Each structure stands twice: as C-alpha cells, then as structure tokens.
Amino acid sequence: MTDSPAVRIPLDPREQPILDKLLSIRTDLELLKGDRSTYVKSEDVVALYNQLIEQVAVLNELRTNRRNEQNRVDTVLDDCFQLISLSFLTIGKNHEAPAVYSAISTIKRLLEHLKEAAFFSPKDLESISTSLQKSRDYCERGRESYSPNFLTLLEARIQVCQDILSELELSLSHLTPELRPKYDKLVSILRSLSACNTRSKFPTAEVEDFRQQLVELQESFAAEGVVLLETEGTIDEQLAEMARKLKLSLEHPEPAPDAKNLIATLLSRCFLWIELIKQKQGKIDERFQETYDKLLEIRNKLEKLSLTQAWSLRETDLYSYQRQLDRIDEARVNGNFLDASNVPADLHAQRTLLYLLRKSYAIIYHLIISSEPVSEALLPIYNQLNTLKRCLVEVKKSGGIDSPRELYPYSMKLNSIDNMRVDGKFMVGSDIPDGQGSVTQLLEDCFELLYELRTEAEENQSDSEDDLVAKTEVAAT
Known part of the structure; x- marks a missing residue:
C-alpha cells in the first residue's frame, strides 16, 4: 500500500476508534480496487462512502474547537476520499459530487506547480477553469443527496484552486490576441x-x-x-x-x-x-538519480496508460500513482528537492524533477477528466460502439458507400449489441450497471448514422438506375 506522507502530530486518544475504522474502510476500498475477477459494483462503493461520512460526522463533533488540526486521521481520511472518488469514476458516477474530490486534489497540485515553474499557457488555465466550474455544478446538484459536511469540504477545496487560478489568469491578462x-x-x-x-x-x-x-x-x-x-x-x-x-x-x-x-x-x-x-546532455546530478528514475518510471507508465485508457484503465489504478507522487512532492522543503544530507538540488536537477512531477500530475488530470461516465462493466460494449461510430463517421466523411450491402457488417454488429439488452437495459448477471444512458445514446447514434448512410446509398442507387433507364430509352429511339 502506498500511503501518503506521515503527519507526526500526536493523536487524540478519542480519535483512535475513528482512525481504526478509517483504516478498515481504506483496506476495503483497496481490496475492491485490486480485485480484477469482477467489476466494481455501485452498492459496494456507496456503502463504503456512507461509512466514511459517518466517521467524518463523529470527527467533526470531536473537533469543534480544533478545526485546523492535521494528524494521521486526516491523512488516512484523505486516502479514503481519494479512493472513494476514483471508485465513483470507476462505476460511472462521474457527475456525482464524490467523484470531484480526486480531480480537485490533482488540480491543486497542478496549479501549485504551474505557479512554481512560473510559465503556463492560457489553454492550461482554460481547461482547469472549465473543470472547476463543472465541479461546482456537481456539488450544487448533489445538495439533496450528499452530506453537507462533505460538500463544504469540497467547495472549500474548489475555492482554494479558484484563488490560485485567478492569480495565474491575472498574470497573463495583458497578452493581446496577436501575442x-x-x-x-x-x-x-x-x-x-x-x-x-x-x-x-x-x-x-x-x-x-x-x-x-x-x-x-x-x-x-x-x-x-x-x-x-x-x-x-x-x-x-x-x-x-x-x-x-x-x-x-x-x-x-x-x-x-x-x-x-x-x-x-x-x-x-x-x-x-x-x-x-x-x-x-540529459545527465542529472547523481545525488538525485534515484528520485529522477522513480519519477521517470511513473511518467512513462502513466503515458502508456493514456494510450490504452479506453480499454485497460480502471480509474482506481491512479491512486497508487497519486500517492507516490504526493510522497515525492511533499518531501520537498520550501519547494526544493533535497539529497540525503539535506542539500538542495542544483537548478538543472530542480527544474528537471519538477517537470517530471508536473507532467505526471498533468497526465493523471487528463485521465480523470477523460473518464467516461460508464461503469467498467459496460466499458467493453461502450468502447465497441465508440469504435463503430468513428468508423461510420469516417465512411460518411469519405463520401459514403456505393451499395447498402457494404453496411451489412456494421448492421450485424449493432444488432448483436442491441440484442444484448434485457427490457431495454444492458445487464451483467442480475445487475444493472451505471452508464445505461450513455451506452444507449451511443447505440442510437450508431443506428442513426447507419440509417443515413443506407438512405443515401439507396438514393444514389435509384438515381443511377433512372439514368440507366433514360440512356436505354434514348439509345432505343
């Protein structure tokens, strides 16, 4: 298990039962994450979310006068919220408030690194601004469904990100459209x-x-x-x-x-x-070679994940990468990477390591915001439909088809997927996984494209036959 950096503030004895329960919840979430024999089920994730919120309520009662305290309870609580958030993405509940937590944590890291690196493009900020607005919308939509304590925590974190973002936006405000x-x-x-x-x-x-x-x-x-x-x-x-x-x-x-x-x-x-x-020439100070190799390995693995995301990514897999990066990031002192003797890195090593750290968080951010609102149980069907849709769109762009017969392979595949539904639902055993609307909409899009291509081909074929008849009649006279 890749834990977050330890916080060494003494633990209030009254908080020990909370810590024990949080550790149990985290273990259960990690077991869900690691079990590849079946897909992650909504009821399991929601049940663990409810247990987590119960502990938050108990903790808030104990800390009435200690709201800003940070000890091991808080680090484990953060682990649990990260795993819950990624689990909500895995089960296709992307537009629910708990799914926001992991994205906001990653955005905060990104914004801090952009500010530290002191260079960024307006496009970077526009993407983050859009994500923050969506996160606010999901929180607002979840007021009736989710704990006020949890929503308050999320909104506070979103505001921290917004404050940093506003600073960065202001620094580029004098760039003209020409520049x-x-x-x-x-x-x-x-x-x-x-x-x-x-x-x-x-x-x-x-x-x-x-x-x-x-x-x-x-x-x-x-x-x-x-x-x-x-x-x-x-x-x-x-x-x-x-x-x-x-x-x-x-x-x-x-x-x-x-x-x-x-x-x-x-x-x-x-x-x-x-x-x-x-x-x-690409050589880093040997004092930081181990950190460099670790960050390089993480970045390379994340880049491979981004290439195969649709087919192989379980969003909870991102947790271990997040925690490894967090440990490296939070081990810095005043932004500096330190060697074993607490001597800071030279500027080349400092900037190279910061680039790899920021790049890795950027890939995680991209993977999170690109996550489809579909349970992993339905992803194989969803991905097949996405591929079919792209093929049909390309066929249409290239001028369509000469004969409706050319559409038979697409039609057969779509019909086979459509026949998998039971009472209009895509079932996995007796379960109805989340994301039914997204998969059904994609199926309908494919059928609509198929209909348009078939109609166009039939009209072209009819016109060709009319031309042939006309030519024959002219020839006969």
Whole structure:
C-alpha cells in the first residue's frame, strides 16, 4: 500500500476508534480496487462512502474547537476520499459530487506547480477553469443527496484552486490576441525542451531545431519591441533570475505584468535552458538519480496508460500513482528537492524533477477528466460502439458507400449489441450497471448514422438506375 506522507502530530486518544475504522474502510476500498475477477459494483462503493461520512460526522463533533488540526486521521481520511472518488469514476458516477474530490486534489497540485515553474499557457488555465466550474455544478446538484459536511469540504477545496487560478489568469491578462499564439508557442517549446532533457539518449538535432524556432520567434518579436533580457552570471544564475522575475509577477500580480516583459523573460529563459541542457546532455546530478528514475518510471507508465485508457484503465489504478507522487512532492522543503544530507538540488536537477512531477500530475488530470461516465462493466460494449461510430463517421466523411450491402457488417454488429439488452437495459448477471444512458445514446447514434448512410446509398442507387433507364430509352429511339 502506498500511503501518503506521515503527519507526526500526536493523536487524540478519542480519535483512535475513528482512525481504526478509517483504516478498515481504506483496506476495503483497496481490496475492491485490486480485485480484477469482477467489476466494481455501485452498492459496494456507496456503502463504503456512507461509512466514511459517518466517521467524518463523529470527527467533526470531536473537533469543534480544533478545526485546523492535521494528524494521521486526516491523512488516512484523505486516502479514503481519494479512493472513494476514483471508485465513483470507476462505476460511472462521474457527475456525482464524490467523484470531484480526486480531480480537485490533482488540480491543486497542478496549479501549485504551474505557479512554481512560473510559465503556463492560457489553454492550461482554460481547461482547469472549465473543470472547476463543472465541479461546482456537481456539488450544487448533489445538495439533496450528499452530506453537507462533505460538500463544504469540497467547495472549500474548489475555492482554494479558484484563488490560485485567478492569480495565474491575472498574470497573463495583458497578452493581446496577436501575442498570445506566440506566447503559447514559447510555452510549448520550453516544455518540449524539458521533455528532450529526459530522453534516454539526448536528441541534439531536435534541440537544435527548437533553438532555430526560437531564433525565428525572436526576429518576429523584435518588430514589436520585444528584446532578450540582459543578465549577468552563470547560466544557472541567469535562469534562476528569469524564474524569480516570473514568479514575482505571480506573487504580486497587481498590476499585471506587461505582456512584452512577460514574453521577453520567457524567451530569454528558453535560450538559457537550451544552453544548460546541452551542457548536461540529459545527465542529472547523481545525488538525485534515484528520485529522477522513480519519477521517470511513473511518467512513462502513466503515458502508456493514456494510450490504452479506453480499454485497460480502471480509474482506481491512479491512486497508487497519486500517492507516490504526493510522497515525492511533499518531501520537498520550501519547494526544493533535497539529497540525503539535506542539500538542495542544483537548478538543472530542480527544474528537471519538477517537470517530471508536473507532467505526471498533468497526465493523471487528463485521465480523470477523460473518464467516461460508464461503469467498467459496460466499458467493453461502450468502447465497441465508440469504435463503430468513428468508423461510420469516417465512411460518411469519405463520401459514403456505393451499395447498402457494404453496411451489412456494421448492421450485424449493432444488432448483436442491441440484442444484448434485457427490457431495454444492458445487464451483467442480475445487475444493472451505471452508464445505461450513455451506452444507449451511443447505440442510437450508431443506428442513426447507419440509417443515413443506407438512405443515401439507396438514393444514389435509384438515381443511377433512372439514368440507366433514360440512356436505354434514348439509345432505343
């Protein structure tokens, strides 16, 4: 079991029974998560959620005057809520309030890392803003169904994320529509360079290509009065100064930084980062090799998951990755990665490790928001229908078909799926898994596309026959 970082505040003896019960709930949730012999059932997850909320109520009564206390009860409680949240996604209850918890926890980490890295694109913030609004909507919709204590906790966490997001949005508020695409390009290049820096073999040619793109951007910026910043010292010192300036603009956002200064700082930072990673050639300070290898392994596994998500991901699988990342993140001191002697990493190692940490959380965030509102029991059917729909859409885009006969394979497959329903429901044994509406809607979409293609083919065939008859009659006269 991958536990979250330990909190060493003494435990109130009255809270021991709560801790024992929470540990039992967490164990039950982990057993559900790890059992691949069957799918996760809604009634099991909801029952554990109700047990968890009972313990929250007892804890709140004990802590009437100690609302801000944090001890092991709170870390285990957070584990339980993370697992419950991911379990709600697994059973297809994506639009329910408990499903929000894990996404919000991940968003908070992402926002903190974006602020720390001191560069991000408007697109990053737009996606997060949309997710936060959806989370608010789910909380509002769940007022009659879920514990007020739980909803208050969620809304407080959403507000923390919103406050950080507002700071970041303000820092980019002076970007004009003309400058924004170029700024996005700079962010993309800097991230791509960081990715190159983590390759098993340093891609010198690719890095040089990015440097050439920066030169072209620099020339286009010059016409708009944007010039590289001049700083003194080593590359590490200059990069640290660039990051410091960008971070200061986030910490003191009033007034928002001038767009030209923002771009000049980021452009200068890109050139300096290229020089630094070319010197290092993908080699990290050996003091941090173990942390680097661990983060690299997590990122690579998550990237593989993102490629096969529709067919292989059980959302609760993300829990172990979240907890491993949390332990690494929370082991930092004042944002610094420390070695065994508590000596901070150099700037190259610091930025490389932070990139891998942020990238891993970003993939988890993408996997969570991309989760389909369908129980894993129905995912095989849902994925088949999704594939059929994409095929039919492509057939339609490419000009349709010549004969209705060409649709027979699609029609047979759809009919076989439709025949699986019992009284209009897709059953698994005697259970009716969540996500019936999503699967049924997808089935109807496929039948509608099939009907449109068949009708179009029949009309074309009829027109061809009419033309043939007309030509025959002309020939006969």
